[in-house]
Amino acid sequence: MADQRVLIYDRIDQNRRNTIALLGIFVVLLAGLSIAIGIVVGLPYPFAPLLIIPFLIFAIISYYSSASVALAVSGAKQVSQEAEPELYRTVENLCIGAGLPMPKVYVIEDGSPNAFATGRDPDHASVAVTRGLLQKLDKLELEGVIAHELSHIGNYDIRVMTIVVVLVGLAALMADFMFRLTYFGAGRRSGNRGRGGGGAVAIIYLVAIVGAILTPIAAQAIRFAVSRQREYLADASGALLTRNPEGLASALEKIAADPDPLEVANKATAHLYINDPLREHKSFLNSMFSTHPPIAERVRLLRAM
Amino acid sequence: MLVIIIILAVILGIVLLFGLFLLATYNGLVRSRVRTREAWSGIDVQLKRRMSLIPNLVETVKGYAAHERQVLENVTRARAQLEQAGGAAQAAQADNMLTGALRSLFAVAENYPQLRANENFLSLQQELSDVEEKIAFARQFYNRNVMDFNTRIEVFPNVIIANMFNFDRFEFFEAEETAREDVQVSFST
Numbered sequence: 001m002a003d004q005r006v007l008i009y010d011r012i013d014q015n016r017r018n019t020i021a022l023l024g025i026f027v028v029l030l031a032g033l034s035i036a037i038g039i040v041v042g043l044p045y046p047f048a049p050l051l052i053i054p055f056l057i058f059a060i061i062s063y064y065s066s067a068s069v070a071l072a073v074s075g076a077k078q079v080s081q082e083a084e085p086e087l088y089r090t091v092e093n094l095c096i097g098a099g100l101p102m103p104k105v106y107v108i109e110d111g112s113p114n115a116f117a118t119g120r121d122p123d124h125a126s127v128a129v130t131r132g133l134l135q136k137l138d139k140l141e142l143e144g145v146i147a148h149e150l151s152h153i154g155n156y157d158i159r160v161m162t163i164v165v166v167l168v169g170l171a172a173l174m175a176d177f178m179f180r181l182t183y184f185g186a187g188r189r190s191g192n193r194g195r196g197g198g199g200a201v202a203i204i205y206l207v208a209i210v211g212a213i214l215t216p217i218a219a220q221a222i223r224f225a226v227s228r229q230r231e232y233l234a235d236a237s238g239a240l241l242t243r244n245p246e247g248l249a250s251a252l253e254k255i256a257a258d259p260d261p262l263e264v265a266n267k268a269t270a271h272l273y274i275n276d277p278l279r280e281h282k283s284f285l286n287s288m289f290s291t292h293p294p295i296a297e298r299v300r301l302l303r304a305m
Numbered sequence: 306m307l308v309i310i311i312i313l314a315v316i317l318g319i320v321l322l323f324g325l326f327l328l329a330t331y332n333g334l335v336r337s338r339v340r341t342r343e344a345w346s347g348i349d350v351q352l353k354r355r356m357s358l359i360p361n362l363v364e365t366v367k368g369y370a371a372h373e374r375q376v377l378e379n380v381t382r383a384r385a386q387l388e389q390a391g392g393a394a395q396a397a398q399a400d401n402m403l404t405g406a407l408r409s410l411f412a413v414a415e416n417y418p419q420l421r422a423n424e425n426f427l428s429l430q431q432e433l434s435d436v437e438e439k440i441a442f443a444r445q446f447y448n449r450n451v452m453d454f455n456t457r458i459e460v461f462p463n464v465i466i467a468n469m470f471n472f473d474r475f476e477f478f479e480a481e482e483t484a485r486e487d488v489q490v491s492f493s494t
Contacts, residue, residue, distance in 0.1 A: 096347055097442035
């Protein structure tokens with residue numbers, strides 16, 4: 001109805017549809033994989049899909065613990081209003097502007113400027129910034145970065161990303177499981193499988209192996225595409241919130257130009273941050289499998305607003 | 306016979322579809338109205354906080370600069386108007402007046418070094434500028450909701466349902482566009 005998606009509610013709706021579509025794709029992928037595993041293991045057909053249950057339990061546990069794990073891994077410490085009044089006020093004000101509840105505020109004692117938000121929904125959200133970010137950015141730049149992070153929370157990006165990351169991990173786990181089974185177990189089981197016919201079994205194995213190779217790759221590609229799209233969206237909605245795209249643009253330039261690497265980041269948490277903390281040398285492959293769009297492009301879009 | 310049944314079924318289907326459409330539109334409008342009211346309460350909370358700070362401020366300034374009666378009166382009057390304001394537009398007008406009155410009060414305060422050194426005065430000044438900033442953000446959120454709601458009830462076919470159930474336009478809470486920049490300037494001094 002509203003042509004321009006100015007309200008947070010419209011973007012949430014849109015994100016919810018995307019989440020459902022994504023979940024659908026993944027469930028089909030994973031169900032296929034688990035049935036394949038079941039067949040390879042030699043379970044009778046009706047029981048093969050049941051194999052998905054332990055994997056689903058694993059996924060649900062990861063989903064609910066992802067926020068606390070991310071905060072713990074990055075060494076973030078929760079700070080009080082008295083300890084960081086300026087940061088607190090910035091978060092508080094922008095939350096009022098975005099119509100969000102106040103998230104928990106964390107600081108990472110690291111000189112490299114960066115920030116991330118986590119939590120499955122706005123009521124369980126946390127924002128973490130590094131000490132370097134507080135020291136190196138001015139008020140308007142900090143506002144831009146916080147607005148970007150709050151947009152991730154408000155748009156439910158974190159939920160989408162958490163689900164995607166958990167499912168990617170799951171796909172990788174299952175594929176690995178599958179590989180070991182087919183590789184080590186193929187010879188042993190082929191003997192008591194005579195009644196299925198050699199050709200059919202071979203085809204099932206082939207499909208299973210191809211699936212096991214392709215699923216994690218496809219899952220990764222989806223993850224990166226989703227992640228990059230979310231970053232552009234959060235930049236745009238953050239700029240709308242502060243009414244000052246320049247703040248985020250110059251903050252991004254400062255962050256990109258900073259020589260300090262973020263010591264607490266790793267590949268598992270890289271997608272969370274406002275800018276890719278790992279920044280290896282850029283190559284074509286790198287940009288295809290990158291969690292973040294190039295800074296120059298983001299700055300260009302912000303300045304064009 | 307069969308023809309009549311088919312015709313009846315079609316009519317029934319159309320009526321049913323229309324009812325569903327009515328229901329969905331009505332619920333959508335109600336939801337949007339609730340959100341806008343919620344956004345208004347975001348402004349209201351800050352306005353109340355602002356009003357509650359004024360008497361204390363006036364008393365503190367009186368202690369050092371009692372003869373600046375005009376400036377003090379302006380602040381008190383603007384506060385009273387804000388308290389009595391009905392609706393967003395009136396509240397916005399009164400709030401803008403209060404902002405102006407406070408600005409001249411703080412400008413006058415510059416001439417009283419003892420007042421400027423008063424801890425109570427300083428914390429009130431800081432809290433008031435924080436409130437002003439929060440009002441600016443709350444206003445932005447509220448106005449965005451109002452724009453969405455007012456558009457919703459005016460486009461076809463929603464307009465029919467909106468008229469049927471008396472959905473009224475919300476008033477914008479408008480401030481001078483410079484309000485936010487001024488806050489930042491006063492913050493750095």
